[in-house]
Amino acid sequence: MTATSTLPERVDDAEVRVLLLENIHADGADFLRGKGYQVETMTRALSEDELIEKIAGVHVLGIRSTTYITEKVLQAADSLLAIGAFCIGTNQIDLAATTRHGVAVFNAPYSNTRSVVELAIAEIISLARRLHEKSTSMHAGVWNKSAAGSHEVRGRTVGIVGYGNIGSQLSVVAEALGMSVVFYDIDDKLALGNARRCSTLEELLEVSDVVTLHVDGRPGNAGLFGDEEMRRMKPRSLFLNLSRGIAVDTAALRQHIESGHIAGAALDVFPVEPKAQGDPFVSELQGLANVILTPHVGGSTEEAQQDIGRFVASKLRTYTAFGGTSLSVNLPEITLKSDGQRHRLAHLHQNAPGVLARINGILGDHEVNIESQSLSTRGEVGYVITEVAAEVGPDVLAELASMPETVRLRQLS
Known part of the structure; x- marks a missing residue:
């Protein structure tokens, strides 16, 4: 590691400049303004070039999942003390580089857990009952009251890939609905309730009626779920990805949905996502029956975003003013x-x-x-x-x- 020794720094509250991107909840900005900080907000993500132009003189940067922090950005950040990821994941941040530059990184690892879990449960039920299809038909003026292909989730087995904060809480809620739960995680995790740990991903795929991904964005998870894994799933099973877009081969998923091997899917994350509200979105999964596509809104409830705004802003304030690094991702x-x-x-x-x-x-x-x-x-x-x-x-x-x-x-x- 190369030392990046700098002159001693001291910044009074009134001098602290904050840039918050990607429509971070107003409570976060209000909290920091209340401490005397100069806060600028933007509703969209910035590209690398845009951020390089914008970041000079900024002491605190707030982002969500679509703004990427690279070595080039950090080289241009002449005053940056801390970065707040107002979300769970930090794979959009070069953590090794932030550490080399002496920039603290904070995130919100627990604040939107419940919101993601509730969306997963809602989508499992909706796919099992084919509600999305029925709603679309009704809007088109077609009355189809058939029960064909519509099932209860009670008694079904849900396989959770990734048993962290979200996966484990989903386990508890799914079991409360009468589902059996199996899970697979590369780390040794304690099973909650009656959940059963699978020793391999293949074992989980062979027994699950519903497979749902809740993994992080580490490079090893890129391409985690492709054609081979989908072939191993039970015929007519359901698939969900509410974690990271890079984890799933969407072209392979389309093929297995079209063949009928996978009966339905719900995705909230995609390999490439628009940077701003209203930007065009394209996916191989558009136009498929019993496929629910949502625009990365797993944690986008008012409650979760408010909690995240307050939590991360508080961590940024504690670090800039007092040096505290509790729950820092990198320091x-x-x-x-x-x-x-x-x-x-x-x-x-x-x-x-x-x-x-x-x-x-x-x-x-x-x-x-x-x-x-x-x-x-x-x-x-x-x-x-x-x-x-x-x-x-x-x-x-x-x-x-x-x-x-x-x-x-x-x-x-």
Whole structure:
């Protein structure tokens, strides 16, 4: 890891510039404005080139799932302290690069879990009852009261691929509806209720009447579900993807729906998604019977977006003002309450032996008394917050910043 030592930074609340993209809930912007921050909002995502032009002077950036944070963007971000992903996933952010640049990343790993679960349940029932088809026929003036192809979900087996926050809660709700639950996860997860863990994905596919994906966006999940996996599914089973568009081969899915092997599908995410409201959308799955397509709205309920707005904005404020990194995606975690009396030095550095001793040696040489100190490490970086009674002088800060291991140094009130 290459050190990116910078001059000591201090930004007062009134100087903090915030850019929030992709129609983030107003509660998040209002919270940050209430702290004195200068907040600019935009309703759409920005391309890499657009973001490079826009990000100079921005201290805090808020995005959702469609704006990508690359090395080029970070190189252009001359003031960026933190990024808030107002969603669950962070695969749209180059986390290794943000860490190298000393930029903290926060997300909302739990805030929209219930919203996604409720959409999954609604779509399972709708597909099983073929409600989408019946509604379309009614709008076209056709009365079709036939029960053919319409089934209850009670007694059916749902196979959950990915048993994290969403998958596990879906497990509980599905079981409450009378469904049997099996799941597959590459990590060792504790089964909830009467759910049964499958040792392989193939085992899950062979027994499930409904297969629903709830995986993250790590590169290994690209192409997770293709022609081979669909062939292994039970005839006339249902398929859902409310996780990541890159996980599914949609062309193969169309073939299996057209052949009748898969009886219906619901997708909320796609390999390529429009950047703004009203932009055109194209998919191989358009026009198919008993296929529900939704525009990445799994977490888009008023309740979830409000919770996410408040939660992530609070994390961004805590970090910029006090240095706290609780639930940071990429930096070591330190949680300290501020009594408003002490000053803080926040030092992000390469995780190497002796760094803390050298920091304390510099402070001791300048007769700076340490009142409290917390250190945490994570992978290649370490993070230490040192509380002192008074602001330290520029000579002390310059010496700390010039340490070869220093990634970022900030002085906080």
